[in-house]
Amino acid sequence: MSAIDLIIGPVHPALHEPERFVFKIDGEVVVDVEPRIGFVHRGIEKALSERTFVQDIYLAERICGICNVVHTLTAVQAIENAFGIEVPRRARYLRTIVHELNRMHSHLLILGVACELMGFDTLFMLFWRDREVVMDLVEIITGNRVMSAYNIIGGVRRNISDFEISEIKKALGSMAERLKHYKKVFMEDPTVRARCVNVGYLSRARTLALGAVGPTARGSGVEIDVRAEEPYAAFDEVPYTAVVYNEGDSWARLMVRIDETLESIKIIEQCLDRMPSGPVKVPVPEAAPRTAEGFSVTEAPRGELLHHVYAKEGEDKPIRYRVRTPTYANIPAVCEMLKGGYIADIPVTLVSIDPCFSCTDRVALVDVNSGEKRVVDIFTLMRRYRK
Amino acid sequence: MVEEYPKLAETLKNELKEALLGYEHIAEKKAFVALVDRGSLIKALELLNKISGGEVHLTSINGADLGEREMELTYFIWLLPQKIRVLVKTRLPKDDLKIQSAVKVMPAAILYEREVHEMLGVVFEGHPRLERLFLPEDWPEGVYPLRRD
Numbered sequence: 001m002s003a004i005d006l007i008i009g010p011v012h013p014a015l016h017e018p019e020r021f022v023f024k025i026d027g028e029v030v031v032d033v034e035p036r037i038g039f040v041h042r043g044i045e046k047a048l049s050e051r052t053f054v055q056d057i058y059l060a061e062r063i064c065g066i067c068n069v070v071h072t073l074t075a076v077q078a079i080e081n082a083f084g085i086e087v088p089r090r091a092r093y094l095r096t097i098v099h100e101l102n103r104m105h106s107h108l109l110i111l112g113v114a115c116e117l118m119g120f121d122t123l124f125m126l127f128w129r130d131r132e133v134v135m136d137l138v139e140i141i142t143g144n145r146v147m148s149a150y151n152i153i154g155g156v157r158r159n160i161s162d163f164e165i166s167e168i169k170k171a172l173g174s175m176a177e178r179l180k181h182y183k184k185v186f187m188e189d190p191t192v193r194a195r196c197v198n199v200g201y202l203s204r205a206r207t208l209a210l211g212a213v214g215p216t217a218r219g220s221g222v223e224i225d226v227r228a229e230e231p232y233a234a235f236d237e238v239p240y241t242a243v244v245y246n247e248g249d250s251w252a253r254l255m256v257r258i259d260e261t262l263e264s265i266k267i268i269e270q271c272l273d274r275m276p277s278g279p280v281k282v283p284v285p286e287a288a289p290r291t292a293e294g295f296s297v298t299e300a301p302r303g304e305l306l307h308h309v310y311a312k313e314g315e316d317k318p319i320r321y322r323v324r325t326p327t328y329a330n331i332p333a334v335c336e337m338l339k340g341g342y343i344a345d346i347p348v349t350l351v352s353i354d355p356c357f358s359c360t361d362r363v364a365l366v367d368v369n370s371g372e373k374r375v376v377d378i379f380t381l382m383r384r385y386r387k
Numbered sequence: 388m389v390e391e392y393p394k395l396a397e398t399l400k401n402e403l404k405e406a407l408l409g410y411e412h413i414a415e416k417k418a419f420v421a422l423v424d425r426g427s428l429i430k431a432l433e434l435l436n437k438i439s440g441g442e443v444h445l446t447s448i449n450g451a452d453l454g455e456r457e458m459e460l461t462y463f464i465w466l467l468p469q470k471i472r473v474l475v476k477t478r479l480p481k482d483d484l485k486i487q488s489a490v491k492v493m494p495a496a497i498l499y500e501r502e503v504h505e506m507l508g509v510v511f512e513g514h515p516r517l518e519r520l521f522l523p524e525d526w527p528e529g530v531y532p533l534r535r536d
Binding site: 038222 | 417418441442444446449451452453461463472493495498499506519522523
């Protein structure tokens with residue numbers, strides 16, 4: 001059979017951010033993958049270095065709509081690192097709570113999407129029902145469901161009351177019970193196992209060498225979790241152990257996320273119980289008090305996130321601002337996972353690294369020999385290849 | 388962990404000798420920062436690979452234009468067994484932006500080097516495919532958006 005290029009993207013359901021993958025396929029098997037990224041390159045790094053440090057927090061928040069909290073958290077930590085600012089303890093606890101709620105909603109979102117792709121729509125709906133509870137909790141604390149703008153340089157924007165603490169505890173308690181049930185379903189249900197087990201396998205050694213991060217790395221037995229290894233915010237006082245699965249397949253990567261959602265509930269509960277009193281912010285200078293370099297590494301829902309900032313004394317804008325996002329780090333790894341797999345497994349493998357999702361896109365099938373192009377709707381493709 | 392810093396400093400000093408231009412370990416930054424000569428960068432990375440028994444994670448390669456004369460590259464590395472964050476830094480003069488590619492030592496460098504190349508114009512010698520990564524196809528040759536000159 002002649003080699004065929006299967007082009008996925010720049011806009012495709014498995015990719016919320018437009019990226020293009022050209023799959024060389026032999027029959028049903030993917031033999032090679034060529035990624036092409038940069039379709040939504042907005043020049044944010046350049047824009048960050050042309051705005052003031054305070055403006056940068058809000059621009060950094062817009063790097064990603066789903067994990068916006070972790071971007072503001074990393075940005076303020078990097079700037080505080082460069083400025084040499086100590087943040088009050090209570091603020092660090094509040095940051096941790098909102099950060100973990102953000103992770104919960106992100107994980108529940110992708111778990112739901114993964115279930116939908118497997119053809120398990122009931123579980124998809126259940127995951128997303130619980131995600132709504134988390135969104136409401138974010139609103140209770142920050143005043144907004146999505147773009148919370150909660151973290152500021154030197155602390156957080158607003159305090160939390162005892163009434164809010166009891167509301168959060170109530171909601172999280174019942175959610176933990178439901179999540180344990182979903183975990184059982186993921187472990188036992190034949191549909192989930194048939195679609196995920198041994199799909200998109202990547203060995204531990206390759207995962208590490210290719211620099212994969214987050215649940216993608218931890219699903220292959222690589223023990224890297226910034227929260228456990230390089231504690232930031234309140235993680236030095238709320239100990240955390242990384243969730244690691246050794247299977248290395250899509251199932252393991254999704255299981256890491258379910259377990260982490262349960263762990264997040266524990267972290268939030270511990271933070272609420274141990275919440276210190278005191279101020280939630282300290283006054284900070286607008287311009288850099290010293291010439292220094294600051295960086296912050298945090299564990300975003302999708303993996304390790306890095307912000308690196310160069311500040312110059314007396315200037316209110318950074319000289320250079322660099323962001324390394326987790327999906328970018330996972331691209332070499334996902335390309336390797338897809339090789340040797342079936343076309344039918346592409347969506348599940350892609351979703352298992354959580355590259356965000358949209359559902360209106362199309363896939364082009366191109367026959368390289370005849371040059372003939374056919375554009376089909378992704379749902380047609382899914383129906384064709386669903387097992 | 389902080390206790391491992393002196394041992395790491397000793398190893399780097401013994402192996403790299405004059406090529407190690409400076410080092411510091413900053414508790415506040417929770418990192419070990421080593422400035423190496425650009426000719427010995429690969430040797431330094433190989434050394435870190437050896438120290439950790441291959442259990443090394445390349446987090447990122449960041450390039451920064453420091454002004455008129457120099458460009459700074461920072462390799463963010465995490466050593467898994469020692470639990471140390473190492474920042475390997477090297478400086479390149481702007482009239483000769485060439486450095487050995489790290490892809491053979493750390494395969495994760497493949498995309499980061501392409502990005503630094505297109506954004507700042509650093510040439511990584513020995514990179515298997517030093518092409519555009521983020522910028523569009525019709526972006527003019529020789530224009531590097533993150534340069535400050």
